[in-house]
Amino acid sequence: MxxxxxxxxxxxxxxxxxxxxxxxxxxxxxxxxxxWTDKTTVEYMEYAADSFNKEFGYDVDFSFRGLAPIDSAxxxxxxxxxxxxxDVAEIEHDLLGRLVVAGGAMENLVSAERIDxxxxxxxxxxxxxxxxxxxxxxSFATTALFYNKDLLPKAPESFEEIIEFSKSFNNxxxxxxxxxxxxxxxxxxxxFVTLYGAYEFGNNGTDAKDIGIDSEEAQKGLEAMxxxxxxxxxxxxxxxxxxxxxxxxxxxxxxxxxxxxxxxQGYKDSGVNFGxxxxxxxxxxxxxxxxxVRLAVVSSYTEYPRAAQLFADYLSTEAMLKKRYQMTQSIxxxxxxxxxxxVNADExxxxxxxxxxxxxxxxxxxxxxxxxSPMASAITDLWVNDKSPKAVLDxxxxxxxxxxxxxx
Numbered sequence: 001m002x003x004x005x006x007x008x009x010x011x012x013x014x015x016x017x018x019x020x021x022x023x024x025x026x027x028x029x030x031x032x033x034x035x036w037t038d039k040t041t042v043e044y045m046e047y048a049a050d051s052f053n054k055e056f057g058y059d060v061d062f063s064f065r066g067l068a069p070i071d072s073a074x075x076x077x078x079x080x081x082x083x084x085x086x087d088v089a090e091i092e093h094d095l096l097g098r099l100v101v102a103g104g105a106m107e108n109l110v111s112a113e114r115i116d117x118x119x120x121x122x123x124x125x126x127x128x129x130x131x132x133x134x135x136x137x138x139s140f141a142t143t144a145l146f147y148n149k150d151l152l153p154k155a156p157e158s159f160e161e162i163i164e165f166s167k168s169f170n171n172x173x174x175x176x177x178x179x180x181x182x183x184x185x186x187x188x189x190x191x192f193v194t195l196y197g198a199y200e201f202g203n204n205g206t207d208a209k210d211i212g213i214d215s216e217e218a219q220k221g222l223e224a225m226x227x228x229x230x231x232x233x234x235x236x237x238x239x240x241x242x243x244x245x246x247x248x249x250x251x252x253x254x255x256x257x258x259x260x261x262x263x264x265q266g267y268k269d270s271g272v273n274f275g276x277x278x279x280x281x282x283x284x285x286x287x288x289x290x291x292x293v294r295l296a297v298v299s300s301y302t303e304y305p306r307a308a309q310l311f312a313d314y315l316s317t318e319a320m321l322k323k324r325y326q327m328t329q330s331i332x333x334x335x336x337x338x339x340x341x342x343v344n345a346d347e348x349x350x351x352x353x354x355x356x357x358x359x360x361x362x363x364x365x366x367x368x369x370x371x372x373s374p375m376a377s378a379i380t381d382l383w384v385n386d387k388s389p390k391a392v393l394d395x396x397x398x399x400x401x402x403x404x405x406x407x408x
Contacts, residue, residue, distance in 0.1 A: 025110070027307035032061040035311075036075075036086035039066030044327040051323075052314050060307050069294065070095065076104040080301045087302040088312050093126035093135060093293040096364040100129040106298040106305060108133040111313045118318075122361035123333035125204055126293035129364060135295030136316040139330035142291040142359040143188060144351045145280060146249065146263070147256040149273045159228060159282040162256055166231040169255060179231040180245050181258035183383055186375040187362075188258055191279060191287035192225035193218050193375075194360075200371055205363030208404065213375065214390075214397035222382055222389035224283050229383065231255075236383055249274075261329070264348050276351040278358065291359035293333060331356070367404050374399040 037045045042064050049062040065086070067075070072086065073095035079085050080103070091099065099105045108115070112133035116124055119137055127135035147156060151169070156162050159179075166178030181188045198218035202210025212218065239245050242263075249257045250270030258279075267274050279287040296312040298305065314320060321332035325341060331353060332338065338353050345353065362368060378392035 025306050025310065027058055027060050027310060028304045030061075031304040031307035032063075033087040033302075033304060033307055033311060034084065035062060035064050036067045036072045036089040037064065038069060038090065041090070041324070041328050041330070042066045044324055047323070047327065048315060048320055049311070051320070052311055058307075060304075060311070073099050073104075076297075076299060077102040080104045080299065085299055085301055087299055087304060087308040088296055088315075089299060090138065090294055090296050091135075093137075093295050094362040094364050094368060096126070096135055096295060096297070097129050097366040097368070099297065100132075100134060101366055104300055105129075105134045106300045106302070106309070108136060108298075108309070108312075110309045111136070111316065115316065118334055118336070120333045120335055120338075120356070122291050122356070122359060123293050125206075126291075126361040126364060127295060128206075131206070135293075135297050136312040137293050137333045138296055138315050138321065138324065139294040139328075140291050140333040140356060140361075141261050141294075141331065142289045142352060142355050143191075143258050143260045143279075144289075144348070144355045145256055145277050146259050146267060146274050147277065148249070148252060148254065149275050150252065151255045155275055155277045156256060156280045158280045159231070161280070163228065163231045165255055166233075170231070170233050172233055174253070175234075175248055176253045177232060177234050177248070178255040179228060179257070180234060180239060180249065180254050181232070182240060182242070182245070183232070183236040184240060184376045184380050186372055186379070187290050189225065189375075189379050191289045192228075192282070193221045193379075194288055195221035195224055195282060195285045200368065201363050201365060205361070205368075206365065208365050208367040211397060211400060213371070213400070214393040218393055219389040222379075222393065224285075225379075226382065226389075228282075236380065246270075261331070261348065261352055276348040278351050278355040286358050289355060289359045290362050291356060293361055294330070367407075370400050370403040 035045055045064055053060055069090050069092045072089040073091040076085050076089060076099055115127055123137040123140060127133055127137050162179050169178050170176060183189055196217040198215050198221055199212040201207055246263060246266055248254045250272050296315045298308045298312050302308045318337055321337055324330050325332055342350055342353050374396040378396040381387040381392045
């Protein structure tokens with residue numbers, strides 16, 4: 001821990017003594033960086049490392065490991081200080097708060113101002129914990145509406161249109177449904193809870209003492225969601241399995257399904273004639289989905305903080321974000337870059353980028369971990385047992401508050 005603090009303090013002092021930006025510091029001699037990234041982006045990361053050295057004349061050694069972002073964060077928390085962990089790791093932003101509390105992430109000391117001034121607001125929020133910048137945003141994803149063009153020749157502009165279609169289409173015995181999504185998954189159902197302005201935590205998801213999931217606005221949102229039971233008459237327990245939901249859509253038995261970019265290739269492989277649009281309106285309101293931002297973070301345990309900070313910063317530059325998109329189809333969370341990409345984007349990418357402007361980054365507070373299960377239970381009680389929005393949300397709020405208080 002003393003060595004970690006020394007390295008962080010040393011880098012901070014270098015910056016504060018006049019080396020004020022990434023362009024004005026250089027990697028340590030003999031720097032050898034271990035990079036953790038998702039298996040699907042290892043090839044891109046190898047390209048980025050090679051480009052990094054060539055562009056600046058550096059001689060940093062790199063090694064790579066394909067590791068799921070959720071596992072990267074866990075490994076940094078569990079193994080940091082006791083085994084070699086990545087110098088730069090990519091994580092999903094909602095784990096940032098836990099990582100910071102555990103002392104596993106180093107503050108972004110080279111480009112916080114650049115990120116604040118050029119990235120989308122949801123990416124800026126995602127990169128911070130307690131108002132301090134730690135992450136270097138590299139991509140974002142959110143959900144959209146995938147629809148069967150053979151069943152719905154015109155892209156739905158409202159969920160009410162899907163409800164109307166369901167009246168002549170739905171057949172539970174034949175597993176035919178106008179609409180499907182993972183009802184019990186708060187990540188997907190959240191856009192209905194917040195339809196009228198509700199929120200998880202106040203101050204853009206940063207104030208854990210201001211819990212908003214039981215507000216009158218949340219109750220009104222859940223009541224609106226309840227109207228969709230006509231269109232989604234499936235058993236929510238059966239539809240928890242994404243293979244079941246996606247399989248039915250691929251077989252042409254589902255009019256529309258809420259899903260993310262991670263499902264695109266599977267739908268292409270199924271041969272279904274599908275389109276993708278931003279979320280339709282419900283009761284005249286535009287749903288705001290959750291977005292997930294992928295962050296590069298510098299480990300507090302790195303032996304090469306300058307090299308690690310410089311490389312993480314390089315990954316979040318516009319040039320590298322464009323290259324990442326070309327190689328992996330990962331959408332960059334910078335409005336100027338998205339506006340450039342969207343001109344020639346395919347239908348799915350266009351829809352996800354557009355929905356991104358109506359999305360909120362999941363709060364990265366550690367307390368967010370207490371939201372998922374109580375809200376899943378609340379939504380299930382509403383949907384299956386026909387409980388009132390107020391009753392289910394009051395109970396969820398009570399459980400969440402109790403769990404948070406036990407951690408204090």
